[in-house]
Amino acid sequence: MAPTGKGRATYHHGDLAAALVQATLEIVDEVGVRGFSVAEAARRTRVSPAAPYRHFADRDALLAAAALEISRRLRALYEEAVPDVESPQERLAMVAGSFVRAAARYRGGLDILFAPGLRAAHPEVRESGREFVDMLLPSAFAVLPPGQGAATAVALLDALHALARGYVAQLLDGKFGDPAEVVEEIAARASQAARTLVAGYRIPDGPAAGDAVIC
Structure with a gap:
């Protein structure tokens, strides 16, 4: 995973799950657990809003990871x-x-x-x-x-x-x-x-x- 600017990361070689977890940690740092959204994690990893759900069933599953x-x-x-x-x-x-x-x-x-x-x-x-x-x-x-x-x-x-x-x-x-x-x-x-x-x-x-x- 490589940085592409503040709060952003890309993924490669199938590392989307790890990139989403890292994005989740960054978002929660900024806005807390209540302010976290899967859509924002997808935006920061530069994937479609639907892509995270190929790895995580829902918002809580990503937070659990x-x-x-x-x-x-x-x-x-x-x-x-x-x-x-x-x-x-x-x-x-x-x-x-x-x-x-x-x-x-x-x-x-x-x-x-x-x-x-x-x-x-x-x-x-x-x-x-x-x-x-x-x-x-x-x-x-x-x-x-x-x-x-x-x-x-x-x-x-x-x-x-x-x-x-x-x-x-x-x-x-x-x-x-x-x-x-x-x-x-x-x-x-x-x-x-x-x-x-x-x-x-x-x-x-x-x-x-x-x-x-x-x-």
């Missing part, structure tokens, strides 16, 4: 950040920083990923989120006290997700300044806040569980 692409990119950002990180606490903390970086880089892509109704109508989008959770669960279990079950591990991951999305919302609203200029600073802040959150769930340091502590 874009959500899967963002999910893949988000996972790649996270995996780039943690290959040398052995601490499960730090692996979890880096989730928040990865979300902030993804938001600054892809902006509206996260809105697609969490668009109301899209996950319910398209199981593949739900599954992509479940795969990310499954990747994080071993780290979540590692920081929990013995005997804590899957519900607590999932609760920890949900809390991390909520924290990260809070930073993302403020970043994209311009609360911290130009997102492109402050992204690394805010990613570091989000990761530090996540470390504090994870610490509240961690196995206590010091005497082993069951030992008396005399004050």
